Amino acid sequence: MEMEQFLQQMINGLSLGSVYALMAVGYSLVYSIMNFSNFAHGGVIMVGAYIGYFAMTAANMPFWMAFLLCGVGAGLLAVLLELTVYTPLRNRNAPFLYYIISAMGASIFLENFVIATIGPTYRTYPQVFSHEPFRLGSLSLSRIDLMIIAVAAIGLITLVIIIDKTKIGLGIRASSFSIKASQLMGVNVNFTIFLVFLLGGILAGFAGMLFGMKYTVYPTIGNITTKSFVAAVFGGLGSLPGAIIGSVLLGIIEVLVSGYLSSNFRDLIAFLILISILIIKPTGLMGKSSEDKA
Amino acid sequence: MSWYYIEGILIQCGYVLMVVLGLSLLTGFAGLFSFGHAGFMAIGAYVSAICTTKFGLSFLPALLLGGVVAGVVGAGLGKLTLNLKGDYFCIATLGFGEAVRLILENWEYVGGARGISGIPWETNLKSVIIACAIGTLALMALVRSRHGRSIIAIREDELAAEMSGINTFRYKMIALIISAVYAGIGGGLLAHYMTYIQPKMFQMVKSTEYTIIVIFGGLGSVTGSIIGTFILTFLPEMLRSLDNWRLVIYGLAVIVIMVIRPRGLMGGVELGDIFRLPARRRAAKLAEERIKNMNGESAGEEAQR
């Protein structure tokens, strides 16, 4: 029983970690180029969840179509935010805090816009996957969890390929090293930033829809992204593999703390880990060295 | 408008102003950003409320004790995190604020999630006016003193300040401790106005709200912070009849201000300067420079032009 309980907890941690990962990658991607924490990301995830919900219920779309629409919709929203909010700030060379505050303004706006127009009611996706989980002995893994792990894996691998192997990716990597220098080298920085927001937004849309299917849809979904933000810092802000590893580790740590220490202190420990990591190694597990970021 | 209603909002302005003044020193003058000041408020509120409800201490010493404890905790936090670079310090304070709230939620002695009730109603218009007057004068005196100029020098250019013999860590620490004391006293005032506190009241959103006020009022301006507090506390009350569209407009307003007038209402300028026009122009120019400089420090790579 002890061993099974432990294995079950590891499964729980992995599935929780993959939810965080889908969200954290968006944070990290934007951070790697823009050097600020995009707190509007939670709002984009929430809108994504609603797009998917209405596509499947009001427009009766099949799952896959709704899923794609979600990605496109959330991607466009992220780009729209970039163009209307961040570009003017960028043109003015505003300090990073202005970006953070604007992002928080945007997330207050999105959240309450949805409450005012759609309403605060919890909504539930129509059933796509059977509720009956896969079982092995006393262990269980629900179908939606498997789906999330798969989407997280495929999405993130695709992203890594784009960034590592394509010319566009080279632009992103160059810009994340130094925007000024890469511009001198002929990288179209505006396009690169546009692309980063689009990619981050698409992943946020997927994350929103899967989150909505696994749990439920409501206007304050964005609050959960504080955790994925912690995960991104944990792994090293601005590093994609770091965000993924950080998320999975945070998922497992949370599960182990609530499983073996005390569920009351789960979040406290998560935040203490955050602070200790910042003190010991501010750049996180896989972050760029602080010299780069100075 | 009835006076009774306005009085309530003014009292709210009062304790918000205490926190904002402290934050103004930290953010506007020392250039450090905190998302954890709700944590200091919580400490001040809980310490003073425990003193008055459980130990029968009177209001004033309880309030001061709350401020002192917040300051001591601030010193501890500063010792650990002040060496971190800009945005990482900001993240550390976020973690700190949440950690304080989580500890309070799990601590049965202070009622856990159910909080402390039956706190005597001591905060009135008179007490907040006195607190704010003392707070404002003390802050004004500090930023105009030699120490104040050292703090500003750190914001302008930390390296240069260090070179010219300023102990940057020490001055950052002073700014953080003073701002924590202000936040603690603000929290104590809040507790004795609400007569009830629970951990839920000190969420991260609160810290963000106060930082928004400082930026709205203008970095590096004490009078700007005061004006900002009044406008941003009254604004949501003015919009009250809009029900749930209220926060939509608030969110939009925050974005518009950031995009259109990034140096805030009074960036780098004090109210008195407005009457001395040439000085004002000079100060405004300085403010623009400062914002560029800050940018150079924290996110220099973004410079595109």
Next chain:
Amino acid sequence: MNWKRLIGLLCAIMLLLSAVPVMAEEPIRIGWIGSLTGDSAVFGVNESSMIKMLVEETNAAGGILGRQVELFTYDTKGDANEAINATRRIIAQDKVCAILGPNASGQCIAIASVLEQMKVPDISTVATNPKVTLNYDEATGKFTTVKPYNFRICFTDPYQGAIAAGFAYDELNATKAAIFYDVSDDYSSGLTQFFEEIFTNKGGEIVVKEAFKSEDVEFKAQLTNILAANPDVLFLPCYYKQAALIAKQARELGIDAVLLGGDGWPSDQLFVMAKEALQGAYFVNHLDVNDPTFAELKTKFETKFNIPLDLNGFMAHDAYVTLVAAIEKAGSDDSEAIADALTEVTVQGVTGTIKLSKEDHNPIGKEGSITKIVGDGYEFVMKYGLGQ
């Protein structure tokens, strides 16, 4: 502006002024405050919509004491300070004679001092913390006097926790109970404390006690521990969103304990979100679902607003009818007379017969309706009060 227009304007003003005395009597002003934005907006919107509908009905039927009713509603964002501001405004500026809401204990406790200063009564809908109507001395840990202007329509945390524990031990014959509660929520913590106390006093054992936080959606880590402890009954003192998600995840993990909840549960969303997982679960309810007034009110509300009617709406209904009765009894809209009348009237609400006690301003002898989830609906099991 030329002089012709000026005269025209003056005439118009005169007309308006002369129209005032012929107008009917001043309306009776009442207020509602609560969360219309933020995390608990879903509950606040339910309450305010219900009261809006009832006020319209009252006015269509000729009003109270022959006077029309005017309703003012303000958002509190779920924030205690906002609640104080809203209360100050609604009393001093809008001059209401009584307030309904707000929909959380923390806000109700915070506005008490304003109510006392202005001598205006407030009937809270779902604020279950004992401290809402009673003063509490932190130094001695004892309740002292009743707050003169705070009333409530729901039963309290201790009462409800005791009902749930008593029912679990006596009627479900459970000896091993697990508690899974929201550590960041005062309602949930309150229920937990009293459930634990009563269940252990009766001879039962709390085999495991786990916690989560309001915004959580993932519960499997704690549930895995609960599974290992193998309880007879799993007590979930929380709102329906968490109850549904927990039930679903508990069944996925293979927990087969009987699920037991409080009055945060009843909602149509519960079925939409986790119908299968909740089959056979029990909860303590305020109302008897077989009562025809229940279904009638529900249909009326849902056709009008197109949002599901939750328990908050029902409680708001009862708070409103109690207030109307008190105004009629007082014979005027004098707020102190209404405060006195509130403990005098006996009203038939959807959640039972309501009579507020003079001693603690809580409803007297309100029994919990133990309700079971069967198929697509609720099944009334039994009335269960304390002392059984």
